[in-house]
Amino acid sequence: MAPEVKVPLLEGRGATPAQTLGNIVVSIVGTGVLGLPYAFRTAGWLAGALGVAGAGAATFYCMLLLLDCRDRLREQETEEDGHGGEQRPHGDGGNYTYGDLGERCFGPVGRHFTEAIIVLCQTGGTVAYLVFIGQNISSVLPALSSATVVLALLLPAEVALSFVRSLSALAPFSILADACTVLAVVLCVALALTFAVMMHPIHEIVESRLLAPGGWVRRRGGFVERAALHLSRVAVVATLAAIACFVPAFGEFAAFVGSTVCALLSFVLPALFHLRVVGPTASTWARAVDYFFLLSGLVFAGHGMYTVLSPQ
Numbered sequence: 402m403a404p405e406v407k408v409p410l411l412e413g414r415g416a417t418p419a420q421t422l423g424n425i426v427v428s429i430v431g432t433g434v435l436g437l438p439y440a441f442r443t444a445g446w447l448a449g450a451l452g453v454a455g456a457g458a459a460t461f462y463c464m465l466l467l468l469d470c471r472d473r474l475r476e477q478e479t480e481e482d483g484h485g486g487e488q489r490p491h492g493d494g495g496n497y498t499y500g501d502l503g504e505r506c507f508g509p510v511g512r513h514f515t516e517a518i519i520v521l522c523q524t525g526g527t528v529a530y531l532v533f534i535g536q537n538i539s540s541v542l543p544a545l546s547s548a549t550v551v552l553a554l555l556l557p558a559e560v561a562l563s564f565v566r567s568l569s570a571l572a573p574f575s576i577l578a579d580a581c582t583v584l585a586v587v588l589c590v591a592l593a594l595t596f597a598v599m600m601h602p603i604h605e606i607v608e609s610r611l612l613a614p615g616g617w618v619r620r621r622g623g624f625v626e627r628a629a630l631h632l633s634r635v636a637v638v639a640t641l642a643a644i645a646c647f648v649p650a651f652g653e654f655a656a657f658v659g660s661t662v663c664a665l666l667s668f669v670l671p672a673l674f675h676l677r678v679v680g681p682t683a684s685t686w687a688r689a690v691d692y693f694f695l696l697s698g699l700v701f702a703g704h705g706m707y708t709v710l711s712p713q
Contacts, residue, residue, distance in 0.1 A: 439655065463671035463694060470671075470678045471497050474505055500606070503670070506677040515670060516606045522666045524641060525658030527599045531555075531645035532654060534589045549646045555593060556642050562597035563604065563634040600638065607633050660705025668698030 441449035474497065497505070503515030534555065535548030608630055611618045618629045648654045672695040680688055 459694065460667050463668055466671040466675040466691070467499075467502065470502055470674050473678050474502075499666075499670075502674050502678075506674050518662055518666050518670065520603050520606055521662040522658070523599055523603045524644075525654075525662060527596060527603075527641050528645045528648060529655045529658060530592045530596055530599065531642055532648045534592055535645060538589055552642045552645055556639065558593065559596050559642070560635050560638050562594075563600055563638050564631065565597060566604075603637060604634055607637060657705055657708075660708070661702045664698045664701040664705070668694045669702070672698070 437449075437453070440452070443449075444452060499519060500512045500516045503511035503513075505511075507514075531552055532548070535551040538551045539548045611629055611633060612626070618626050672691040675683075676688065676691045676695070680691065683691075
């Protein structure tokens with residue numbers, strides 16, 4: 402009998418399918434959707450619509466590349482286990498994280514680079530959330546005077562939500578935020594509620610580094626370990642709020658994040674991992690498509706960096 406495949410989002414306290422769907426929607430419908438008006442204003446209706454459709458199709462295809470990598474690595478592990486090979490320490494039950502794939506393809510450097518890109522991408526998204534909330538609420542409520550005041554008032558609530566470690570526990574906030582977004586009511590409140598979900602990958606990576614075997618925090622354990630984990634969450638949220646206070650415009654910032662680190666995460670790394678894991682046995686056409694996405698992602702990232710750094 403085939404081993405049961407674990408589903409991380411449904412483990413632990415038992416997230417329901419509705420809770421899982423809420424978290425997935427929040428994870429997908431994020432900064433990109435907020436930036437659509439700016440994108441359509443810049444590109445026009447026709448180019449904007451074609452761009453959104455093309456980006457959606459490309460993202461879906463690259464997601465399938467990652468799933469193909471996972472399936473191939475599962476097959477390799479099954480063959481290694483059958484021949485008495487050494488069991489690998491990562492890939493819990495065959496469920497690989499993005500960092501696990503990076504390590505399987507390029508060793509520790511691959512893991513560190515992949516996780517750094519994830520942190521930068523999620524950091525950009527969460528900062529964009531805060532910029533959007535601060536600028537819009539301050540424009541509607543002039544009594545708050547500036548976006549900085551709004552973010553200062555919002556910070557305690559976001560720090561409190563950051564202490565919720567389970568995606569299952571965050572699901573009610575995600576579902577409420579989805580409803581607010583669909584109804585176009587209190588959109589800023591919806592973003593504030595989903596901020597913790599966007600922060601989850603960052604906290605996960607930071608805490609995995611703090612709890613690395615042999616590290617100072619792990620050796621102390623007990624109270625020191627718990628305090629370090631809590632303080633790391635407070636520090637990360639406070640740092641992002643401080644960064645958001647210095648971002649001048651939401652549209653340009655979202656465009657920069659999307660065209661640089663998001664392009665690397667969504668297009669370059671999936672194609673690169675697929676070439677590394679499946680490429681040797683893939684068809685010429687499949688490898689050509691992988692190279693197309695790899696080069697296109699690099700071009701978009703380079704163009705985004707040039708646009709931001711070039712003098713206006």
